[in-house]
Amino acid sequence: MDLIAASPLWVLARATGVVLLVLLTLVLSLGVATSAGLRLARVPRFAVQLLHRDAALLALALLVVHVGTVVADGYVDVGPLAALVPFTSGYAPVWVGLGALALDLLLALVVTSLLRARLGQRAWRAVHLLAYATWPLAVVHGLGAGTDGTSPWLLGLDAACAALLLAALGVRTATRAARRAEADATAPRRPLTPAGAPR
Amino acid sequence: MSGRRPAADARLTVDWTACEGRGVCAELLPEVLTTDPWGYPLPAGPGPDGTPRPWPRRDGLPVAPASVADARRAVRMCPRLALRLEEDARRRA
Numbered sequence: 001m002d003l004i005a006a007s008p009l010w011v012l013a014r015a016t017g018v019v020l021l022v023l024l025t026l027v028l029s030l031g032v033a034t035s036a037g038l039r040l041a042r043v044p045r046f047a048v049q050l051l052h053r054d055a056a057l058l059a060l061a062l063l064v065v066h067v068g069t070v071v072a073d074g075y076v077d078v079g080p081l082a083a084l085v086p087f088t089s090g091y092a093p094v095w096v097g098l099g100a101l102a103l104d105l106l107l108a109l110v111v112t113s114l115l116r117a118r119l120g121q122r123a124w125r126a127v128h129l130l131a132y133a134t135w136p137l138a139v140v141h142g143l144g145a146g147t148d149g150t151s152p153w154l155l156g157l158d159a160a161c162a163a164l165l166l167a168a169l170g171v172r173t174a175t176r177a178a179r180r181a182e183a184d185a186t187a188p189r190r191p192l193t194p195a196g197a198p199r
Numbered sequence: 200m201s202g203r204r205p206a207a208d209a210r211l212t213v214d215w216t217a218c219e220g221r222g223v224c225a226e227l228l229p230e231v232l233t234t235d236p237w238g239y240p241l242p243a244g245p246g247p248d249g250t251p252r253p254w255p256r257r258d259g260l261p262v263a264p265a266s267v268a269d270a271r272r273a274v275r276m277c278p279r280l281a282l283r284l285e286e287d288a289r290r291r292a
């Protein structure tokens with residue numbers, strides 16, 4: 001496949017796509033770490049949360065480049081509208097549409113998060129849980145729409161990203177269970193039988 | 200006079216039903232807050248008898264002017280939006 005000679009824009013679109021896969025995985029993993037109240041080595045919790053936010057902002061910026069290069073390149077028929085409105089693309093409408101959906105969700109996640117204090121925790125959180133849909137949408141989009149979608153190295157990277165995310169979720173579950181167990185162990189107990197009652 | 204109440208009167212309150220004891224606030228406000236063993240915020244520094252001071256539930260915890268900027272940041276960053284900083288000019292009865 002010799003698209004490299006064909007267009008530097010196309011190469012950039014593919015490269016940003018691959019970086020986005022990794023970055024989005026990091027954003028979600030850091031989000032999971034934040035919600036678990038995890039410190040990463042010496043990094044305090046508030047810093048993990050800031051990393052999560054900054055990685056999300058970076059991902060959005062990179063997504064603009066990713067989509068911009070695909071549209072500007074003109075090698076495939078994806079108009080500016082098709083990048084935003086799911087399933088309206090001339091080229092690979094389903095695969096590109098999944099990417100457009102992921103973009104819309106990412107945009108919604110970032111905007112609602114920047115307005116979190118005004119929205120209130122409940123509404124913000126309802127939107128924020130859509131993050132878990134964003135990742136599979138983006139991954140499947142990459143499998144189907146990309147030049148390298150099913151090449152072994154990219155499948156390997158997909159698997160590594162999935163493993164990282166699952167590990168983050170696993171650590172969060174374990175942390176919560178440990179915390180609950182500790183709270184149970186240290187909670188003051190009322191005797192089950194009144195003091196002095198016959199056994 | 201309308202102007203803002205001097206920041207010396209800023210007070211921090213916690214919505215205890217929302218707080219999950221993540222301890223982000225204590226990381227950002229070490230001069231004002233510490234945590235109990237479960238991560239829930241407590242006023243920093245021991246009380247007169249050397250034991251941890253209880254949270255002043257009714258009035259909120261006073262925040263010194265030098266810490267107000269950090270306190271605003273803690274309010275913004277609390278993962279549960281459980282913190283509030285009252286800085287307005289209203290006097291409590």
Ligand code: HEM
Pocket residue numbers: 027028029030031032034035036049052053056057106109110111113114128129131132134135278279
């Ligand atoms: C400006 C951007 C963002 C900010 C400020 C932000 C902030 C936060 C905060 C404060 C939490 C912790 C919630 C809790 O402790 O209950 C969180 C969790 C999370 N975030 Fe974000 N976030 C942003 C963007 C994103 C994006 C773009 C994604 C993914 C596409 C994402 C994925 C997640 C995930 C998966 C969690 C864990 C949710 C859970 O299961 O409780 N975030 N985020």
Ligand code: SF4
Pocket residue numbers: 213217218219220221222223224225238239240276277278279280281282
């Ligand atoms: S940061 Fe928020 S949730 Fe965490 S301990 Fe402080 S008030 Fe509670």
